[in-house]
Amino acid sequence: MRTILFILRKEFLQIKRNKAMLPIIFIMPFIQLIILVHAATFEMKHIRLHVIDKDMSSVSRELISKFSGSPFYDITSYSFSDKEGEEDLRSNKADIVLVIPEHFEKKLRKENSCEVQLIINSINAASAGLINAYTSSILLDYNVNLVAKWSVMNSSVQASTIETTYSYWYNPELNYKNYMVPGILVLLVTIIGMVLSSLNVVREKEIGTIEQINITPIRKYQFIIGKLVPFWIIAMFELAFGLTIGKLLFGIPIIGNVALLFLFASVYLLVILSIGLLISTLNNTQQQAMFITWFFMMIFIMMSGLFTPVESMPEWAQKINIINPVAYFIKTMRMVLLKGSGFGDISGLFASICTYAVIMISFATWRYRKVS
């Protein structure tokens, strides 16, 4: 026990003395959390609309006023030729071009229907879909009003309707921050824990100080514990601090049991840190360790469901996620914080992460050799 305490003291001293690292570990993540959470939103607020009105009738003007009145659209320019609209799309000055054809009103009255053209920049498929949905719903709305206004005479036939109501549970205002804060927090804790641990042993190897440790009577398990615990404490602290910021600053709901969350986090961090240590013992230079860590971290994070939903991934990719600790933690975090899931709901995830932790720790301990 005393030996472990000495190793711990050494590790903490080393961290404390590295002046450049302290702000990077303790301040940069939170600045990022506070600023970048606002960036993660799919909500469309300023759709840039280019209007080509070839009709110039009262109906077309009324239709356009529906768009200028909507908070979602900014009408950036008006013109009369398709060419100018295309040009605006190309030079990224507009997201959508609305073309109202000539004789729009006349045709509508005489032939009972008329087309308007929507040209949407669809490089970003997801926003193009949303823009299309918003625009169509405005058109439909206007259309319904128009029909009501014009067809006072034939309102005898009433069609049956299916009335669909919908509600959003757990986040009725669709506040994206509630979703992103827990996720980004997981990401920051993960990056810090994994990089710190993966560079640690290999750094001692590169500098040569590992020899000095190897010749001491320190046991393998004592060494591993001594290396794991400091980073574990740092990461747990960051998690707690980040959650406090999330609660106070962003008002994210904490519906579930925080103790349960920290129980899960403590095991999760063991997995992350021992993966880091394993990488560290397998490599000879910090450079190698860094790139390997970076590779796994990128894959873990991008596939974890943090930015894009896990369900949208193909089957095989979801299978890969079985070995992705970040995916487990993000899922648990969101379930417990936002939905108030209890231990029964996450027991499966918890069992997996525990198994994972046991495997990784034994692997890291086994791989660490006291000879060079």
Place this chain on the structure above:
Amino acid sequence: MKRFLGFVKKEFFHIFRDYRTMIVLFGLPVIQVLIFGYAINTDLKDAHVAILDNSKDQMTRQITQKIVSSGYFMLGENLNSTADIEKSFRSGKIKEVIIFKENFARDYLKDGKAKIQLIADASDPNNANLIVNYTLAIINNYQMSLMKEFKIPFQITPEVRMRYNPELKSVFMFVPGIITILLMLVCAMMTSISIAREKEMGTMEILLVSPLKPLQILAGKVIPYVLLSFVNAITIILMGKWVFGMPVTGSYLLLLGVSILFIITALSLGIFISTVANNQMTAMFISLVGLFLPTILLSGFIFPIENMPVPLQILSYIVPAKWFIIVIKSIMLKGLGVTYIWKELCVLFGMAVFFILISMRKFKIRLE
């Protein structure tokens, strides 16, 4: 000049002799592009829904059938009472519950009104929004098919054209993003680490006493990585084309040219980081923790910049990745030439010059 060449040669040896890092540098980006290109998208697919059918008649079965067979949804479970809803959401498997009111078909035919209630799990707001909208569309479709005989007067029909990406593939969005983030991180990490390494190992001293000028040392460090990254960029672009069907409608020459420009910008950022960091761990943290999230979030890779609050939009101007993503999308998807993107190119070039100048000033030729 000969001295300088010798130095560059040394750098090449450094890189090529460490075969593990070589594998990492060339192999890993390829694997990542493959995995991400296939796995990362935001399309709705197989979302699990639970059905609470209080009516169990012909119509509700038809609607359920339509929803489940659409490809967007999958039947997760059939619920028996409202009490089960909470439980199934909490288990985390169900994304939406569809509730049919009692006597659905009878109400529809007799009173002309039947009710469906949708409840979505909005702990993922974006997905919930998509799910509800898709379900609504399917129900509307069903309804339209029921009342074909009614002709609606004065119909305005939108004719929608999706420009540049008619099939709405999300790959078009993600491949440019992945190219950017890989180049950015690999370049910045490589240079910053390799210079910090010299400092940490003490070999920087040897370079400093040599007759090489600071600019030559920096340039010599960067040149090998420009070549390596360029090979990487070409590989990724070709993979985008052949594996994911990303078209290159613009000029290849221009595309390669701007890639080199971006690589140089990223590398000069790496040099700048290395002048701040004293050891590899610090360099790694600055280039990873400091660049990873901003490059993903503020570049328009996943989240459109136009949707962000204004201060963040302004902040995004200093993210090099943002400009490069605009440029490669313009070249690859829109087929534009230099006349459309010269501003973005100037910004990238300006950033590179800025970082190099600052690094030269901060580069210490004396040990403390």
